[in-house]
Amino acid sequence: MTTPDQAPTTPPCATLIDGVPADRIPVADRGLQYGDGLFETIAVVDGTPCLFDRHLARLREGCVRLSIPPPSEDQLAAEALGLSRGVDSAVLKLILTRGEGGRGYRPPDPSRPRRILRLAPWPAYPDAWRSTGVRVRYCRTRLGHQPLLAGLKHLNRLEQVLARAEWDDPDIAEGLMLDLDGRVIEGTQTNLFALQDGQLLTPALDRCGVAGVVRGLVLETAWVLGFRVVEAALTPERLAAADALFLTSSLAGVWPVKELAGLPVDPDQVPAELRAGVLEAAFRP
Numbered sequence: 001m002t003t004p005d006q007a008p009t010t011p012p013c014a015t016l017i018d019g020v021p022a023d024r025i026p027v028a029d030r031g032l033q034y035g036d037g038l039f040e041t042i043a044v045v046d047g048t049p050c051l052f053d054r055h056l057a058r059l060r061e062g063c064v065r066l067s068i069p070p071p072s073e074d075q076l077a078a079e080a081l082g083l084s085r086g087v088d089s090a091v092l093k094l095i096l097t098r099g100e101g102g103r104g105y106r107p108p109d110p111s112r113p114r115r116i117l118r119l120a121p122w123p124a125y126p127d128a129w130r131s132t133g134v135r136v137r138y139c140r141t142r143l144g145h146q147p148l149l150a151g152l153k154h155l156n157r158l159e160q161v162l163a164r165a166e167w168d169d170p171d172i173a174e175g176l177m178l179d180l181d182g183r184v185i186e187g188t189q190t191n192l193f194a195l196q197d198g199q200l201l202t203p204a205l206d207r208c209g210v211a212g213v214v215r216g217l218v219l220e221t222a223w224v225l226g227f228r229v230v231e232a233a234l235t236p237e238r239l240a241a242a243d244a245l246f247l248t249s250s251l252a253g254v255w256p257v258k259e260l261a262g263l264p265v266d267p268d269q270v271p272a273e274l275r276a277g278v279l280e281a282a283f284r285p
Contacts, residue, residue: 040153041093042093043250058152130252130253133257136259144179193218196243244265244269
């Protein structure tokens with residue numbers, strides 16, 4: 001298997017808008033006007049979008065919850081494969097907006113969704129982040145509570161934008177975000193896991209946060225390997241007492257944490273079989 005860090009090719013950016021090569025959308029598009037839409041960030045390895053069925057499943061759920069007419073999944077697959085063909089490693093971003101509408105928040109009836117697929121180069125993450133671990137900090141920006149949007153990968157990302165602007169130290173890979181009650185929910189672009197007393201803990205995402213596709217893969221892999229998995233309320237104090245911490249995303253795969261808010265964490269305590277199983281599945285062409 002070729003993994004992205006082994007084949008750091010840099011494909012030219014390419015974009016399809018409603019199946020046509022283009023790089024502009026109308027100013028009246030509701031994704032631009034209101035963040036009214038969804039997106040998926042997909043790893044491409046050896047010409048294939050990884051975990052594509054899982055990404056489509058999350059997009060499908062988002063369409064149901066936001067009442068956006070779902071696109072043809074066969075059409076999305078054909079366009080995604082067309083952009084990815086012949087590319088060793090890249091990032092495919094799939095955006096679905098509600099389309100154009102008049103002034104005001106009321107959704108148009110009928111909605112005519114717009115799909116945007118964009119291929120971009122693989123991010124320049126250091127190889128050591130996956131092998132020997134990452135340094136992580138806490139963010140001041142808090143996540144608000146909105147159960148109707150919890151778990152979705154929607155286009156409203158201003159909380160994450162503000163949080164990511166809080167640091168510019170290239171040695172810090174990620175910042176953890178708390179909610180209004182002081183519970184640690186996720187990273188700015190990753191999901192969080194902790195190991196403590198033989199249990200695998202991860203924050204509940206019933207009020208805020210994004211349910212990452214690799215998060216789901218970790219939960220399934222851990223169950224198969226016999227780990228007890230618990231969705232728990234995690235606080236900074238509880239994380240400080242954890243035996244191990246790691247972060248996941250479609251592009252990171254698994255990043256063990258070696259330092260959190262200046263305190264050392266042992267990255268070698270992340271079970272090797274769990275890391276290997278998740279990475280194998282996450283980047284399988």
